[in-house]
Amino acid sequence: MSKELVDAVGMQRVLTRITYEIIEKNKGLGDIVIVGIKTRGIYIAQRIAKRIEQLEGAKVPVGELDITLYRDDYHRAGTDEAQVHGSEIPVDINGKNVVLVDDVLFTGRTTRAAMDAIMNIGRPEKITLAVLVDRGHRELPIRADFVGKNIPTSLDEQIRVSVKEVDGSDGIAIENI
Numbered sequence: 021m022s023k024e025l026v027d028a029v030g031m032q033r034v035l036t037r038i039t040y041e042i043i044e045k046n047k048g049l050g051d052i053v054i055v056g057i058k059t060r061g062i063y064i065a066q067r068i069a070k071r072i073e074q075l076e077g078a079k080v081p082v083g084e085l086d087i088t089l090y091r092d093d094y095h096r097a098g099t100d101e102a103q104v105h106g107s108e109i110p111v112d113i114n115g116k117n118v119v120l121v122d123d124v125l126f127t128g129r130t131t132r133a134a135m136d137a138i139m140n141i142g143r144p145e146k147i148t149l150a151v152l153v154d155r156g157h158r159e160l161p162i163r164a165d166f167v168g169k170n171i172p173t174s175l176d177e178q179i180r181v182s183v184k185e186v187d188g189s190d191g192i193a194i195e196n197i
Contacts (some may be wrong), residue, residue, distance in 0.1 A: 026192035034168035038150055038194040039071040041166050053084040053113055057134050063183045065121035083109035090133035114143040123181040125151040128162035153180050
């Protein structure tokens with residue numbers, strides 16, 4: 021059973037608010053690189069960059085980060101080989117303010133893996149985290165700097181983020197697993 025929490029219009033509002041917060045916190049956009057964590061984080065990152073361009077007239081570079089080899093649990097998934105799709109960061113991140121973007125923050129392990137991957141690519145001045153949904157249940161001391169929605173969940177619930185680029189429509193739903 022699934023219950024919609026945020027529809028497409030609500031998701032657009034959430035992304036606009038996150039965008040304003042990123043602009044305000046960074047006081048100038050010259051050193052920002054937005055990096056989406058595959059898969060849905062990429063599309064959210066692209067939308068944030070597009071909204072920054074609409075609001076500020078500045079084009080911000082957007083990268084794609086594949087964290088597969090940095091996860092601490094991919095060997096437990098039942099295969100010995102991880103599927104790696106590669107990362108694409110269009111600019112040098114050394115000395116830049118990297119905004120990592122993901123759809124859902126849960127245990128913090130994806131974020132930790134993303135930070136390891138970023139540090140393997142270069143040494144940014146600062147790394148911040150933007151998430152569409154923070155559902156709690158952290159296993160690591162990680163928190164998001166920019167949060168679209170805080171949605172407390174039980175461990176037998178799951179947050180499902182849909183983006184039109186992958187799923188055909190935008191929305192956030194909660195479902196029992």
